[in-house]
Amino acid sequence: MYSVDIIEVSKTNLLGAPAKITELGVSPITGMNMSFLLSKLAFNIAMSISFENITPILYYRLDMISSRLIEIMINKRCTNFRLISDPHLVFKDFSFSSRIGEVGQGLTRMFVQEILNQPFCINFEDYIARRRINVPNNQSRSDFIYIDFSKRERGLIDSKATFFKSIDENGNDLKGVGKQLRDGLNQCKNINSYINKPTSTVKIPFHKYGCSCIKFHDSNSVHNTKILYVDPVIDSEKISDEELFEDVLLYYLTLLEKINPDNVIEINRRFYNYETANYGGHEFYIIQPSDRLTSFINGLTKNKKKIIFGISTEIIKYIIEKNLDFFSNYDQIQNKFNRIEPKENYEIFKDGTVLAFK
Numbered sequence: 001m002y003s004v005d006i007i008e009v010s011k012t013n014l015l016g017a018p019a020k021i022t023e024l025g026v027s028p029i030t031g032m033n034m035s036f037l038l039s040k041l042a043f044n045i046a047m048s049i050s051f052e053n054i055t056p057i058l059y060y061r062l063d064m065i066s067s068r069l070i071e072i073m074i075n076k077r078c079t080n081f082r083l084i085s086d087p088h089l090v091f092k093d094f095s096f097s098s099r100i101g102e103v104g105q106g107l108t109r110m111f112v113q114e115i116l117n118q119p120f121c122i123n124f125e126d127y128i129a130r131r132r133i134n135v136p137n138n139q140s141r142s143d144f145i146y147i148d149f150s151k152r153e154r155g156l157i158d159s160k161a162t163f164f165k166s167i168d169e170n171g172n173d174l175k176g177v178g179k180q181l182r183d184g185l186n187q188c189k190n191i192n193s194y195i196n197k198p199t200s201t202v203k204i205p206f207h208k209y210g211c212s213c214i215k216f217h218d219s220n221s222v223h224n225t226k227i228l229y230v231d232p233v234i235d236s237e238k239i240s241d242e243e244l245f246e247d248v249l250l251y252y253l254t255l256l257e258k259i260n261p262d263n264v265i266e267i268n269r270r271f272y273n274y275e276t277a278n279y280g281g282h283e284f285y286i287i288q289p290s291d292r293l294t295s296f297i298n299g300l301t302k303n304k305k306k307i308i309f310g311i312s313t314e315i316i317k318y319i320i321e322k323n324l325d326f327f328s329n330y331d332q333i334q335n336k337f338n339r340i341e342p343k344e345n346y347e348i349f350k351d352g353t354v355l356a357f358k
Contacts, residue, residue: 001035001036001037001079002035002038002041002078002079002080003033003034003035003036003079003080003081004033004034004081004107004214004224004227005032005033005224005225005226005227006032006033006034006227007227007228007229008228008229008230009228009230032115034107034111034114034115034227036110036114037301037342037347038074038300038301039297039300039347039355039357040110040347041103041106041107042106042296042297042299042300042301043297044106044109044110045102045103045105045106046106046258046293046296046297047106047109047123047255047258048102048105048106048108048123048143049102049105049123049258071300072084073099073100073103075218075219077219078219080217080224080225081107081225082216082217082218082219082221083100083163083216083217083218084218084219085218085219086218086220100161100162100214100216101159103161103216104159104160104214104216105143105161107212107214107227108143108144108157108159108212108214108227109121111212111227111229112144112146112157112210112212113349113350116146116210116231117338117350118146118147118148118155119334119337119349119350119351120146120147120149120247120248120351121144121145121146121157122145122146122147122250122251122254123144123254124144124191125141127145127254130250130253130254131202131250132202133195133202133204135194135195139190139194140186140187140190140191141187141191142156142157142158142188142191143157143158143159144158144159145206147239147247148207149244149248149327149330149334150330150331151207151238152239152240152241153207153208153236153238153239154204154205154206154207154208154247155206155207155208155209155231156191156192156206156208156209156210157188157210157211157231158184158185158187158188158210158211158212159184159212159214160181160184160211160212160214161213161216162176162177162180162214162215162216163216163218174215174228177215177228180211181211181228181229181230183211184211184212184213185209185210185211185230185232188206188209188210188211189209192206192209192234205236205237205239206234206236207233207234207235207236208232208233208234209231209234210229210230210231211230211231212227212228212229213227213229214227215227215228241324241327244327245322245324245326245327248319248326249267249319251351252315252319252351253265255351255353256287256311259287259289259290259293259309260287260288260289260290260293261290262290267316267319267320268320271320274286274287276313277308277310277356279310279343279346279354279356280340280346280348280354282312282314282336282337282348282354283312283313284310284312284313284354285310285311285312285313285316286308286309286310287309287310287311288308288309289307289308289309294306294307297355303357305345305357305358306358307355307356307357307358308355308357308358309353309354309356310354311352311353311354312352312353314333314352315333315352333352334350336352337349337350337351337352338350345357345358
């Protein structure tokens, strides 16, 4: 089991604030950290990669991440999530920054779901592709969109990652984080302005800009790896029940396609014919992950067992039947999957899915 510290940056409007983190103020959340197994991190890294970009070549890249990157870069002797000593000397600059960016996105997705308690966190590119929103390549954008079901809101989250060598003369490991958070919030602001410009035919209201910065450390450091984040609130209209329901459906469809893109799964009445299994007292429809995803997760965990993915039969029933009681029962449904401790052979996530080993 590994962990990272959590630090919330004061909710100053960073969009016009100084770049120095000491001028912004930080407040460690007492006793707050995020614990996770390597299998969960591997799963979140895979789910953070845009479905639109998944190709056989990228599949091979995922395998390389598991067998080379994660195996080489992670120090498995530290309970705080650390990299090996001087990892930047093992990888070329571009390769190293790309790799920690990918691991950082996996940690950010996990953070949004586990700490911010927003289970419906989806890759930005996947979302706009599903909603058929055209965004030019030169337009800045965020990394994730999340749907706050209980508040009828959407949020934008950008993910940044940096290595510990950026320490100031006083030994403070927060050097440069203020600028990264501000840049991330500006990216969210710009993409929100673009999507919701007056001439847009499809407008997607957002209610929060968020940015996380993963501050990685290696085994030589006296500091812990940590996630710093900020999420200023902005004004916008609430989401209608119908649009909210479509967003939740979009989340699960995209998730299932990433589990096994070779066998695109439709959420319809045929789902009732899927095999079911019980984990932690909950019933799940079972989906067999692709060989590549299995290889990716097993490469990180050194596990040779078969991997099984499942989705709650209760949630599927609400979606298939388009039962709007899902709204009134949502808190009760989510509480069933909230903070369930991982077991030796399975882990249940807050979105009502399970990753199991057999």
